[in-house]
Each structure stands twice: as C-alpha cells, then as structure tokens.
Amino acid sequence: EADIYQTPRYLVIGTGKKITLECSQTMGHDKMYWYQQDPGMELHLIHYSYGVNSTEKGDLSSESTVSRIRTEHFPLTLESARPSHTSQYLCASSPQGNGNQPQHFGDGTRLSIL
Amino acid sequence: AQSVAQPEDQVKVAEGNPLTVKCTYSVSGNPYLFWYVQYPNRGLQFLLKYITGDNLVKGSYGFEAEFNKSQTSFHLKKPSALVSDSALYFCAVREAGNTPLVFGKGTRLSVIA
Numbered sequence: 590e591a592d593i594y595q596t597p598r599y600l601v602i603g604t605g606k607k608i609t610l611e612c613s614q615t616m617g618h619d620k621m622y623w624y625q626q627d628p629g630m631e632l633h634l635i636h637y638s639y640g641v642n643s644t645e646k647g648d649l650s651s652e653s654t655v656s657r658i659r660t661e662h663f664p665l666t667l668e669s670a671r672p673s674h675t676s677q678y679l680c681a682s683s684p685q686g687n688g689n690q691p692q693h694f695g696d697g698t699r700l701s702i703l
Numbered sequence: 704a705q706s707v708a709q710p711e712d713q714v715k716v717a718e719g720n721p722l723t724v725k726c727t728y729s730v731s732g733n734p735y736l737f738w739y740v741q742y743p744n745r746g747l748q749f750l751l752k753y754i755t756g757d758n759l760v761k762g763s764y765g766f767e768a769e770f771n772k773s774q775t776s777f778h779l780k781k782p783s784a785l786v787s788d789s790a791l792y793f794c795a796v797r798e799a800g801n802t803p804l805v806f807g808k809g810t811r812l813s814v815i816a
Binding site (some may be wrong): 593595622629630631632634637639647679681687688689691692693694695696697699 | 747791793799803804807809811
C-alpha cells in the first residue's frame, strides 16, 4: 500500500502570507510531482523532481517553488499567497524505472486565499 | 508529444448496467496507459494499467480496460455498475522513459439507483 502524506489537508489564509505545503512519502520513491486541480476538474502538473537536488517546472506556469533536499520530502512554497492561488494541490510519487509503474497520490491540500 | 482525450465529461448509467468510460491517446512510441479514480476530497487512486501483453487488463473493484492499438483507445469497463462507483475517472498515458504522466480531463461517472 502506498504511503504519501500531505499536510495540511485544508488551509484558509490571508493574502500576502507565505505558505508551505508539505508532502512526504515513505516508499523511497525517487520521482515526485505536484499537481494543481480545481475541485472536480483536470489536473495540471506544476513541478516535478526525479531525485535529490533535482527539480523541474511542469506544464502549467506557477508562482510556487519547490525543493528536494531529502528523497522522502518535496515541499511546495508560495512566497506571497494571492486569491488566484486558491485551488487543490495534489502530491504524487513513483519509483525510478522505465515508467511502467503508476504514480501514487496523496489526499491533497485544499487551499483558500482570502 | 503525448496526449490523451476523454471525450465525455459525464457518463450516467443505471445501477446493475454495464458501464464504459472512453479514453483515446496519442504517443509516438509504445504507450503505458493508466486509469485512476478520484472520490470527493481525496487524491487519485490507481485502478489498473496496460504495459504490454494481453489487451484486456483487469484491475481493482471489478474494473477492466481494453487496449486497442489500431484505434489508439483504452476504454474502462465494468460489467455491472454500483452506486459507489460514482466518482471522477482519469485516463493517463506515458511513453516509456522518464516523462511525467499526461492526464485526460476526467469523466464524471454517475451511477443511478
């Protein structure tokens, strides 16, 4: 069973605040991903990492940043939150290999910026 | 470039009837294909995958999918729908190698009692 954890599950916060969304996995997966999803809508890849000290931007331009200092941890940071950042953020991971393994998802963080 | 299409935003079926959720894909090489389900306020949950071999793939909760190379399709099926199958379903594709999954826009399945 996949174990990938996101905290907080819900966050309501004011404009201009710095926010860090946490994502941790206990499976030793090298690959990790962040998606942005408006509830019930399509997923947009915003960041991914294929290992420690490796990060790439995804298909959707995002004002967020990520870091990958440890294999199990892939936090996402918004330096100054705005109402346009209101959305659900999903973290995922998958093992290294030729791509034939599924990505495992956390339950997401639902972010509301007032 | 890889792409995947789910032509139906919504599918409605009666409980006990068979269901099909459609997916077509485009890749330049051999595809790795996946189906996921998402329940409200949850992440995506893996259902099944096609990598190679038998064109009919069986997965979790009685779901199966048929890979059709000539039609570049990977439709999700279940012989008898349950109300609890009501959820958002995503098809995803990747070519072999180190590329992120490309997801379709999702299809909302409603099973009516």
